Amino acid sequence: MGQDIPPGKVTRAIYLHIPFCLSKCNYCSFFSVPYDRQQMRGYLAYLHKELELFAGSYPIQPASIYFGGGTPSLLTAVDIQSLIDKLLFGQDMGTVEITLEINPIQITKSFLDALATTGINRLSVGLQAMNDAQLAWLSRKHKVSQIPEKIRLLKEYGYRNISCDLIYGLPGSGLQDLKDNLQRFLELEPQHISTYLLCLEESPGMQDFIPLLPDDEMQALQYDTIRRTLDDNGFEQYEISNFALDGFESRHNLCYWNWENYLGLGASAAGWIEPFRYTNPASLEQYYSDLDKGITMTSCELCEEKQQKEDYLMMGLRKTRGIELAQYQARFGSDLLKDFESVVKLPLMDKVLNISGTHLALKPEFMFVSNQVIGKFLS
Ligand code: SF4
Numbered sequence: 001m002g003q004d005i006p007p008g009k010v011t012r013a014i015y016l017h018i019p020f021c022l023s024k025c026n027y028c029s030f031f032s033v034p035y036d037r038q039q040m041r042g043y044l045a046y047l048h049k050e051l052e053l054f055a056g057s058y059p060i061q062p063a064s065i066y067f068g069g070g071t072p073s074l075l076t077a078v079d080i081q082s083l084i085d086k087l088l089f090g091q092d093m094g095t096v097e098i099t100l101e102i103n104p105i106q107i108t109k110s111f112l113d114a115l116a117t118t119g120i121n122r123l124s125v126g127l128q129a130m131n132d133a134q135l136a137w138l139s140r141k142h143k144v145s146q147i148p149e150k151i152r153l154l155k156e157y158g159y160r161n162i163s164c165d166l167i168y169g170l171p172g173s174g175l176q177d178l179k180d181n182l183q184r185f186l187e188l189e190p191q192h193i194s195t196y197l198l199c200l201e202e203s204p205g206m207q208d209f210i211p212l213l214p215d216d217e218m219q220a221l222q223y224d225t226i227r228r229t230l231d232d233n234g235f236e237q238y239e240i241s242n243f244a245l246d247g248f249e250s251r252h253n254l255c256y257w258n259w260e261n262y263l264g265l266g267a268s269a270a271g272w273i274e275p276f277r278y279t280n281p282a283s284l285e286q287y288y289s290d291l292d293k294g295i296t297m298t299s300c301e302l303c304e305e306k307q308q309k310e311d312y313l314m315m316g317l318r319k320t321r322g323i324e325l326a327q328y329q330a331r332f333g334s335d336l337l338k339d340f341e342s343v344v345k346l347p348l349m350d351k352v353l354n355i356s357g358t359h360l361a362l363k364p365e366f367m368f369v370s371n372q373v374i375g376k377f378l379s
Pocket of ligand 1: 021025028030032071
């Protein structure tokens with residue numbers, strides 16, 4: 001291990017990155033490599049090794065396990081469960097949120113028969129759009145007509161916590177495209193919807209499309225449409241881009257936004273183990289060679305208290321309910337409003353922030369420009 005890990009702080013959220021994909025989507029900037037069964041086997045052995053290195057020196061008691069990617073639904077049920085078993089150390093699986101990102105084309109009876117033998121109890125479906133032209137542009141392999149049956153199958157197999165991803169802001173897309181998409185998503189009756197504004201800055205080969213993206217005004221209008229439509233249909237916005245029916249907020253992502261310790265395992269995964277923030281190499285070769293030398297947390301930064309306060313604020317303000325002042329006080333032993341007094345008192349900040357006796361939050365109408373507002377708190 002590159003650093004000594006301080007004792008005492010239990011890790012409650014674990015992210016496992018499975019970087020293999022059947023093909024590369026043109027807009028994707030995540031670390032992914034072509035799927036190969038043999039390579040997947042080798043990768044899993046290293047994932048187990050990485051976990052063993054952590055578990056030997058750090059307390060892990062998961063409230064959430066998240067299989068992300070890449071395409072983690074390329075794992076076999078046996079592989080999924082063997083990772084879950086290792087992560088739980090005998091803990092009761094029923095109390096843990098265990099999410100699998102699933103590619104719609106892999107939702108079949110035979111896959112679900114196998115998946116039913118695992119502890120997966122939440123599915124995040126990479127739907128992205130309910131519009132065939134948009135799906136084709138995104139180089140997704142599924143068709144709109146297949147989706148209602150696939151979601152029905154998930155429900156038939158007992159999945160009651162289903163999240164669907166929606167990408168908006170595609171080149172040339174207007175408000176009506178978005179409204180149609182939202183309507184068709186709602187007809188599927190998921191419990192959770194995660195939205196993503198398409199960003200092509202880091203997608204090589206897609207730069208020519210950047211001028212065709214909706215302008216800032218249209219993006220803001222689209223964001224507002226998402227908020228209003230989902231709110232009208234019983235979804236609470238609990239984070240900048242995430243909406244859930246009552247009781248179905250992602251426990252995993254809330255760990256990030258509450259700035260709780262989380263372990264990221266796998267190539268390119270990131271983690272936060274107070275006071276260390278780290279990122280694993282976005283290269284299989286480097287990831288393997290580090291683990292062969294017993295090195296974890298390769299790219300690791302020790303965060304001083306000032307940095308920790310800024311990170312806590314940056315993540316906490318993503319939540320619509322914002323930051324609980326008493327929790328900040330309990331964590332850092334100081335008053336948030338005093339620590340960031342110079343920013344809170346800036347002209348016009350009273351129009352942007354909600355400061356109640358108990359919380360500091362962004363006003364809903366400023367959620368779309370949250371990055372600019374949060375940036376003011378960071379030195
Ligand atoms: S399936 Fe997901 S991770 Fe894989 S290339 Fe497509 S967008 Fe990227």
